[in-house]
Amino acid sequence: MAESTIWWLLAGGAIVAELVTGTFYLLMLALGFAAAALAAYAGGSTVLQTLVASVVGGGAVIVWHRVRSKHPKNLPASANPDVNLDIGETVQVDAWNADGTAQVHYRGANWTVLHRPGNVPAAGPHRVAEVIGNRLLVDKL
Incomplete structure (x- = not known):
């Protein structure tokens, strides 16, 4: 050979x-x-x-x-806007519950949102930072 x-x-x-x-x-x-x-x-x-x-x-x-x-490491899929198109979108939070969650109407459905740990929950517009299962983790704008 x-x-x-x-x-x-x-x-x-x-x-x-x-x-x-x-x-x-x-x-x-x-x-x-x-x-x-x-x-x-x-x-x-x-x-x-x-x-x-x-x-x-x-x-x-x-x-x-x-x-x-x-090159920086890729974000996990739950926080990567190239994978999950909800990242970066804006939702309107009217009121927060005592357990730190809120209900918002987004894309024609009701979603449970969580505020990022360490942030004080406040009503108003929020940016979706991560999707965790069927919940949205949001930051105050």
Whole structure:
């Protein structure tokens, strides 16, 4: 079996493993394996192929790690406006109950709202900060 075929099989195995585990770093290693396969096609020695796989795959992992560490972590789905379109919407709270909840009419239905801990409940417009189950966590505007 040709050396390039072994590198392509390793690249394919890394891609399959990434699909199973969801680890994006395995795709970076697959890039290294593909680069080694190209080095094998070019007639490079086994040592050169291994070096190319290590440098390209390892370099891609390092670059991806740095890029990913510069971006902030995603919010949980309950507070992420890209996932939940209710985040950032305004609701009108007329009165708060003694237990810290209130009832509002929002999107054609009655919802239970909670104020964020540490805030004093007050009537008026509030912004939806998070959806917790079937309750809205709100901040005073």
